[in-house]
Amino acid sequence: MVELRALQWSLLAAMLALWHWVTRNPDVAFFFGEPLVVFRRIWTWFTRGDGSLQIGPGRAGWFTLHLPAEIYPHLIVTLSETVIAFVIGAALGTAAGLWLALAPRTGVVLHPYVKAANSMPRVILAPIFATWFGLGIWSKVALAITLVFFVVFFNVYQGVKEVDPGILASSRVMGASRRQLLHTVYLPSALSWLFSSLHNAVGLAFVGAVVGEYLGSARGIGYLILQAEGTFDVNGVFAGIIVLTVFALLLDGMVSFIERRYMIWRPALGETRRL
Amino acid sequence: MSGTATPVGAATPGRADAAALALIDVACRFAAAGKPAYTAVAGISLAVQPGEFVSVVGPTGCGKSTLLNLAAGLLRPSAGSVQVFGSPLHGINARAGYLLQSDTLMPWRTALQNTVVGLEYRGLPKQQIAAQGREWLARVGLAGFGDRYPHQLSGGMRKRVALAQTLALEPDIILMDEPFSALDVQTRQLMENELLALWQARRKAVLFITHDLDEAIALSDRVIVLSAGPASHAVGEFDIDLARPRDVADIRASARFVDLHARIWSCLRDEVLKSYAQQRAAAHG
Numbered sequence: 001m002v003e004l005r006a007l008q009w010s011l012l013a014a015m016l017a018l019w020h021w022v023t024r025n026p027d028v029a030f031f032f033g034e035p036l037v038v039f040r041r042i043w044t045w046f047t048r049g050d051g052s053l054q055i056g057p058g059r060a061g062w063f064t065l066h067l068p069a070e071i072y073p074h075l076i077v078t079l080s081e082t083v084i085a086f087v088i089g090a091a092l093g094t095a096a097g098l099w100l101a102l103a104p105r106t107g108v109v110l111h112p113y114v115k116a117a118n119s120m121p122r123v124i125l126a127p128i129f130a131t132w133f134g135l136g137i138w139s140k141v142a143l144a145i146t147l148v149f150f151v152v153f154f155n156v157y158q159g160v161k162e163v164d165p166g167i168l169a170s171s172r173v174m175g176a177s178r179r180q181l182l183h184t185v186y187l188p189s190a191l192s193w194l195f196s197s198l199h200n201a202v203g204l205a206f207v208g209a210v211v212g213e214y215l216g217s218a219r220g221i222g223y224l225i226l227q228a229e230g231t232f233d234v235n236g237v238f239a240g241i242i243v244l245t246v247f248a249l250l251l252d253g254m255v256s257f258i259e260r261r262y263m264i265w266r267p268a269l270g271e272t273r274r275l
Numbered sequence: 276m277s278g279t280a281t282p283v284g285a286a287t288p289g290r291a292d293a294a295a296l297a298l299i300d301v302a303c304r305f306a307a308a309g310k311p312a313y314t315a316v317a318g319i320s321l322a323v324q325p326g327e328f329v330s331v332v333g334p335t336g337c338g339k340s341t342l343l344n345l346a347a348g349l350l351r352p353s354a355g356s357v358q359v360f361g362s363p364l365h366g367i368n369a370r371a372g373y374l375l376q377s378d379t380l381m382p383w384r385t386a387l388q389n390t391v392v393g394l395e396y397r398g399l400p401k402q403q404i405a406a407q408g409r410e411w412l413a414r415v416g417l418a419g420f421g422d423r424y425p426h427q428l429s430g431g432m433r434k435r436v437a438l439a440q441t442l443a444l445e446p447d448i449i450l451m452d453e454p455f456s457a458l459d460v461q462t463r464q465l466m467e468n469e470l471l472a473l474w475q476a477r478r479k480a481v482l483f484i485t486h487d488l489d490e491a492i493a494l495s496d497r498v499i500v501l502s503a504g505p506a507s508h509a510v511g512e513f514d515i516d517l518a519r520p521r522d523v524a525d526i527r528a529s530a531r532f533v534d535l536h537a538r539i540w541s542c543l544r545d546e547v548l549k550s551y552a553q554q555r556a557a558a559h560g
Binding site for chain 2: 164172175185188
């Protein structure tokens with residue numbers, strides 16, 4: 001395991017070295033940026049300048065946060081959009097998945113609509129959400145919810161549908177009521193499917209938030225990237241991408257952490273501890 | 276259940292007290308869209324007396340599992356009726372415990388939590404549940420394994436937990452669908468002996484489905500042979516007058532066992548051949 005870790009880190013080092021070496025040539029660097037400049041940019045973002053962020057509705061808000069560097073307001077905005085959309089989207093997706101899977105008639109009636117809504121390229125909705133919810137965070141939250149919802153919905157739906165029929169039959173003969181079946185069979189079974197979908201969902205929540213910012217905003221990492229692109233500042237674009245990636249990994253790690261706490265019954269990958 | 280042992284082969288009809296489980300002239304048809312209805316079983320009558328151990332054997336695809344689903348109340352017969360202690364069955368059979376062939380432990384519950392799930396459904400007090408669960412785990416030889424999850428247990432151990440789960444509810448009728456078929460021969464004989472010991476102590480009615488004639492004879496008071504499907508029905512019924520308590524490994528060598536085996540097999544063989552011919556025809560058709 002230690003060797004594998006070492007290998008992982010040396011792969012990263014090798015890629016950075018390659019990037020650095022290739023971009024010695026200024027013509028290449030114009031398109032790909034320079035790693036050292038990129039990291040210096042990230043460092044500046046996190047250390048220099050100051051930022052302020054108004055919290056609350058309306059022009060004045062409730063209060064203004066004063067932050068120690070210029071990136072923080074952007075980061076806080078993007079992360080808030082992501083987390084809010086993730087939580088709401090996952091909750092709605094779970095509820096809808098359970099409902100449609102457990103009420104087969106409703107499921108059949110709504111099925112074509114769900115399919116249509118899912119196959120629609122939902123990024124197109126961003127401008128509509130902007131006119132509905134304005135250019136603040138809520139239009140981005142709405143867009144990200146539409147992305148998160150379906151991933152979670154389909155997984156929970158599948159999780160309920162694929163409950164082991166043997167477990168179901170034996171529970172029914174043991175006298176489980178509908179509510180008891182829900183609590184002891186359907187929910188735990190759907191939970192493992194839910195968790196595997198949450199990893200995808202975190203990524204999509206980020207996509208929704210950033211694409212939303214990209215299409216119209218005054219704050220956020222997506223806004224920073226857009227600004228950099230507007231001035232052919234490739235280094236700024238890459239710096240934004242790296243910051244996003246790191247925070248996406250952090251959020252994914254948090255999902256994994258919660259998953260490990262609640263899914264102790266599931267054999268870990270590679271663990272086959274039989275007696 | 277009375278403490279007196281039911282005499283061997285006491286399945287004689289016309290007893291005053293009602294059978295624990297009676298299937299009366301039942302038929303079960305399955306309709307599939309665009310296909311003619313498939314008749315799984317037709318005109319089957321069988322009764323299991325309280326305290327009696329009855330096995331049903333038959334070729335593959337003869338509707339053995341359908342029979343158990345009918346007895347458990349998971350399926351409703353297309354014709355005929357199912358009676359439990361003399362009254363017709365509506366919905367799930369609350370007096371039955373059902374041990375299925377497949378692995379039915381909940382992977383998200385520990386062995387102890389799996390053992391007590393039925394007790395939880397009944398809404399018993401928590402302390403009583405835990406105490407009874409531990410008692411039953413000990414009875415199936417798994418004391419100290421209560422905290423393990425199913426994936427940490429061997430196939431035999433999982434079957435024991437499933438057995439404890441079924442028996443913890445103290446059902447008056449125990450339905451078993453080839454419960455040991457996935458186990459290796461040694462584990463299987465161990466489990467069969469343990470099942471007999473547990474049954475001997477409590478004497479519930481058992482309806483045991485198997486395709487293994489040796490197993491059926493070694494365990495049962497009575498063996499019923501089903502015909503090949505579709506529309507399978509009972510073609511033979513044999514009282515097993517071997518002395519109890521039995522050891523399933525030793526008893527196979529006794530002359531009476533060999534004699535019974537020969538007689539039942541001559542009845543079963545024709546059905547197996549018929550079923551085999553049907554499958555071949557279906558494969559080539």
